[in-house]
Amino acid sequence: MSCRLLAVLVGALALCAPDVAAAAPPQAGPPHATTQAKPSTKATRKPKGKRKRNRKGTRKRKGKRASRAARPSARPANMPSGWAWPPTPAMRKQGVACTTQLDQLGVSWKPAPKQRKIATPITVAAMEFGGLKVIPTFRRPPFIMDCELAVALTLHGRELYARGVRELYFSRIYGYTQVRTGGTTKRALSRHALGLAIDIRAIVDDTGHKAVVQDDYLKDDPLLLRVEDYLNDSGGFRTVLTPRNDPKSHYDHFHVEAKVDYLGGP
Secondary structure (H helix, E strand, C coil): CCHHHHHHHHHHHHHHCCCHHHHCCCCCCCHHHHCCCCCCHHHHCCCCCCCCECCCCCECCCCCCCCCCCCCCCCCCCCCECCCCCCCHHHHHHHHHHHHHHHHCCCCCEECCCCCCCCCEEECCCCEECCEEEEECCCCCCCCEEHHHHHHHHHHHHHHHHCCEEEEEEEECCCCCEEEECCEEEEEECHHHHCCEEEEEEEEECCCCEEEHHHHHHHCCHHHHHHHHHHHHCCCECCCECCCCCCCCCCCCEEEEECCECCCCC
16 A cells, blocks of 8 residues: 555544544643632631630639638637738727827827737837836837737726736737647637737735745735736736646746727627
8 A cells, every 4th residue: 555545544534533632521720729628627626715824824714713812701710809910990990099098098108110910019118007017027128019908907007006016027928929728839829929918927016025926826825816816807808827727838927918809899
């Protein structure tokens, strides 16, 4: 077969063949142009609430508990009625009334530096109350106390003076200590921490007789017993702790506390 005839046959076949280009499916383009991306599972999840952080960078808990300052709390053990710290407006008002009363009683006093837990800290340089001299056994002045103790010592010092008492020797007034009774230390603060208590070691009468609690109380010294009875019956002090009612912790002194009520009760 000649080359010319072969060329004619090939051309005829080309005319009869289907249009491959037309029948062929279109080529797929780039994936991002022809198909949709499946929705991300992250996008369908509910966004978690972000926890707030405070200035220190720690997370804040939801539903915060009420702050301690906002919570009502019971009065601490061994504290006077109406007592709180820092002092309430009622306590401050009572402190002003107390110092005014000291002025009226003729007691020379001065404000003392602030002490923790003393509502109205003062000092009395002369340490004489209603004619009664209050003398330290070994400590040096100034002796910081709450004004309420100074008023109690003045009012009842007059009565003790009238009963023949001239001097009280003491070892401590203010001290940030806890209650100690029955030979054990309790968790509650002592009234010494409030400047409302005084520890009496010895008493001197108008004859010069000096009765020492540690040596003479158990001998039923009449001067010591007379003073103890008066302090308990006067209404100005809480129950006096002595070698009789607390021999383990108060065998050598009288623990005397001014009675205070910041609620204005009897």
